[in-house]
Amino acid sequence: MNSNNPIIDNIANPHELERMYREEPDAFKKSFTYAWEQNSNSPVLGVWYQRLYFQDKIRTEKAPLLQKDFITMGILAILAGITTRILFHYVDDNTIAPINIVFGILLFMAIYFVTNHVPNKKVLYTLASSFLISGIFLNLLPVELTDSIILVYIHLPIFLWVVVGLAFTGNEHGRGSTRLAYLKFNGEFAILYACMAISGMLLTGLTMQLFKFVGMDISEFYFENVVIFGAAALALVAVYLVSRNLKLAKNIAPYIAKIFSPLVLVTLLVYLITVMVVGKNPFLDRDFLLSFNGVLLAVLAVTIFSITESGKDEKKTISDYMNVALIILALIIDSVALSAIVFRLSSYGISPNRLAVLGVNILIWANLVVIMLSYLRFLQNKTGPLAIQDAVTKYLPVYGLWAAFVTFTFPLFFN
Structure with missing residues (x-):
């Protein structure tokens, strides 16, 4: 030796x-x-x-592939920043609607996914036509804040988000596992982008202060030419990092899900008890009904985020029971909201806002019921966790179709 x-x-x-x-x-x-x-x-x-x-x-x-990915990301990030800056110029002049800015980000995100995994022609044509038709239709509408156009501004990003999901899943858009991967991607993207945005805000504050020391106020110039460009470009950087399996976001996401689920559950219970004590009535108070729906959407988002980050472990954990409790509370909230919306429709007549809220509440209620039934079968050892995740993912196209319906038909029906 x-x-x-x-x-x-x-x-x-x-x-x-x-x-x-x-x-x-x-x-x-x-x-x-x-x-x-x-x-x-x-x-x-x-x-x-x-x-x-x-x-x-x-x-x-993988060095050559990594280099190619990096170059692609860099080019698309620059194009996203430039496009967003140009769109902001026309928004600032009141020439186009502010919601046009989403095209400067979501379009290039879709292009990034397509360039990395080229789908078949049917998917490519669907993606191209969705963005093209959306952009043309949006800019044919008058730049005014009527109820139906405000609904377009709310639902168009949801529709385009589903379209980006099609670009992400590509030829496997029908598989639940790829849709689940897209939901996970969104959670990790949000975490990473938030971290980079906070760093960007600190840099912005430092830069402003340094120039103030020499008697220069560059706030307007910096916001229009650096912040807007950087916000759009950073989105592509975050997409690249998450796609390259950055461990930061992937390691943090499950812990955030485990921490936020009980916090949201406790907060929601306190909120509902307070509502009953104060005597707020969603049947008569329109603003309270809107806030009630906002709470519902937040609970749905947290529940879905928690489910997507739960993994494929067959063993039941406290998080599963937390999710069930959240779903039950969400169903209660949604049932009350649906009753209030039906009451307002019968009392005050049809309006675009009431129809839109009614439609999305019905979709959420049905989605929650499907998830709840899947969870109950899982807790009874009749199915595995994949059944729960499938119950979440198969509803993505439904939300996209509803968002498309509101976006493209409401301005025609309600002038």
């Missing part, structure tokens, strides 16, 4: 090799290089070689 090399000395002692690696991985790698050169036929060292350098080999093999 070579007493100068601890790895060769302990080549027959796997426990000691593992201890050495865990205590000083860098020193272990240095010693391993010499040991491998002297004993490249050793099966033990062969296993260690793959363990130490497997990821390095993958990165080396």
Whole structure:
């Protein structure tokens, strides 16, 4: 044995090799290089070689692809920033509606997904026509804030979000697993983008203050030419990082889901008790009914986020029971909201706002029922967690179709 090399000395002692690696991985790698050169036929060292350098080999093999992805992201990020800045100029002049700015981000996100995994022509034509028709239709509408046009401004981003989901899933848009991956992507994207946005705000504040020290106010120029451009470009950077399996967002997302579910549950219980004590009536108070629906959407979002981050573990956890409790409360809220909307329709007549809220509440109620039934079967050991996730993902196109219906028909029916 070579007493100068601890790895060769302990080549027959796997426990000691593992201890050495865990205590000083860098020193272990240095010693391993010499040991491998002297004993490249050793099966033990062969296993260690793959363990130490497997990821390095993958990165080396994927280097050209990584470079291509990075260049694609850089080009699309710059184009997204420039497009958003141009759109903002026309928005500032009241030439076009402010909601046009979503095209400067969502369009290039869709292009990024398509360039990485080119789908078939049917999907490509659907994507292109969806963005083109949406852009033309939106800008044919008058730039005014009537009820039906406000509904377009609310529902168009939802429709385009589903269209971006089609670009993400590509040829596998019918599979629940790929739709689930898109939902997970959105959660991780939101976390990462929020972190970068906070950093950007700190940089903006520092920059403003530095220029104020020399007597210059650059706030308007900086916002119009740096903040707007950067906000759009950062979206593409976040898409790239999440797509490249950045561990930060992926590691944080499950913990956020586990923390927020009980917090939202407790907050919602306190809120509902307070509502009953105060005596607020969603049947008569329009603003309260809107806030009630806002709470419902928030609960639905948290529940779906928690389900998508729960993984495929067959074992029941406290998070599953939290999700069930959240779904039950959401169903109660939605049932009250539906009753209030029907009451207002029968009392005050049909309006675009009431029809839109009625439609989305019916969709959410049906979605919650399907998720609830899947969860009950899971808790009774009749199905696995995949059935719950399928109950969530199969509703994505339904929301997209409803958003498209409101966007493209309400301005025609309600002038």
